[in-house]
Amino acid sequence: MKSFFTILVLCTGIASVAGFIHENEQPTNVTTKVALGKLLFNENILSLDSSVSCASCHNPTLAFADTVAFSKGINGTLTKRNVPSVLNMANRPYFFYDGRATTLQQQALQPIAHKDEMGLPIAEAVNRLNQNSFYSKQFYHLYKQKVTEKNLADVLAAFEKSLETTNSKFDDWANNKVRFTAAEERGRQLFTGNKSKCFECHFTEDFTDDGFKNIGLFNGLQLNDSGRYNITKKKADIGKFKTPGLRNVAITAPYMHNGQFKTLEEVLAYYNQPNGFFAHQQNIDPILKKGLGLTVQEQKDIIAFLKTLTDKAYIRK
Structure with missing residues (x-):
């Protein structure tokens, strides 16, 4: 179990199967x-x-994320949104940037069927697996029945639920095993303090409030992704996207639903001055209407803290 995260005063790589x-x-x-x-x-x-x-998109060697803004599906078609990591999904109440799935079982099947991603109707996926002597045998071994849509979703969700990371420097610090450096400690205090406001959205043990926020990347253009609004049709949700967890964030660039920012430095620079970054920003969260006023050193310190959230299994040598 992860270190219990009350107050912040405080995966093994997998070879591709072809x-x-x-x-x-x-x-x-x-x-x-x-x-x-x-x-x-x-x-x-x-x-x-x-x-x-x-x-292919959720690369196990890349903390189950990708290194590009938009990943390639079948026929080289690019995804419409940046591919998020699937680490630490066991306790999430919503999935996808717009929250259209509420269980990992629902989430697991959608990329398979999506025309621009894997493009395979679920009925055909089930049929292929039932016709495969190995997979049909394995499903019968575990479920005492042939492959179904339900048990296919169940095994994929079971695997994703196993991808919890609990072995970061932050976890060691929370368990009094190590001390932070001076920069990491300054960053932690800034992260949880009133000046940066990071903790307003990124709390709990996975550093997310599991909510939806408009951080100012929606400008109302006809082709601009309106996020959560696509699901709820509520005007208050225009331009809102799911708050991501920050575990392993230092190694899952690029960032935001559109992969717009290539580095954490760019992310902090944006939050420091979001107002006016785009013309005609719409429905931006009130907490971001005013820049944070962080110094260059303070931004570096927050990034130093964020790097402590990287699980040791994914630290790149």
């Missing part, structure tokens, strides 16, 4: 839903042309 697991390559029976979900997360046959898998 298509079917053939008869002469079959491992022994998997024993858990997590293990089967792990195989399927990397399975190309869940895409229309068997060219991509979930792991």
Whole structure:
């Protein structure tokens, strides 16, 4: 369990699977839903042309994120939004930037069926797996039945729920195992203080309020993504996107739903002066209408603190 995060005073990499697991390559029976979900997360046959898998965009070696603003689905089609990491999703009440899924089971199937991502109707995905001797055997071994939409979603969700990270320097600090450097401690105090206001949205053990915010990246253009509004149709939700958790944030660039900012330095610079960044900003959250007034050193200190949230398994040498 993660360190209990009351007050802030205070995954192993997976090789890609290129298509079917053939008869002469079959491992022994998997024993858990997590293990089967792990195989399927990397399975190309869940895409229309068997060219991509979930792991193609959610790269295990990149903290289950990507390094580009928009990732490539089938036929090289770019995603409409930046691909977020799927680490630390077990306790989230909403998924996708607009919150259109409320369970990991719902979330897991949508990229498979999305025409620009994996492009495979779920009924066809189920049929392919039932026709595959290895996968049909594994589902029967675990569920005593053939592959269904429900149990396919269940194993993928089980794997994603297993991707919790709890071994960062922050976790060690919270358990009194290490001390922060002077810069990290200054950053922590700024992060939780009134000046930066980071803690207004990024709290709980995964550093998110699980809410939706308009941070000023919506300008009302016809083709501009209006976020949560697409789901609720409420004017108050125009331009709002789900607040991401900040664990491993230092290694999951680029940032924001559109991948607009390439570095944490750019993110802090934006929050320091969001007003006027775009012409005709609409529905921006009141907390961001005024710049934060952070000094260059203060911005560096906050970034130093954010880097302590990186799980040791993903620290790049």
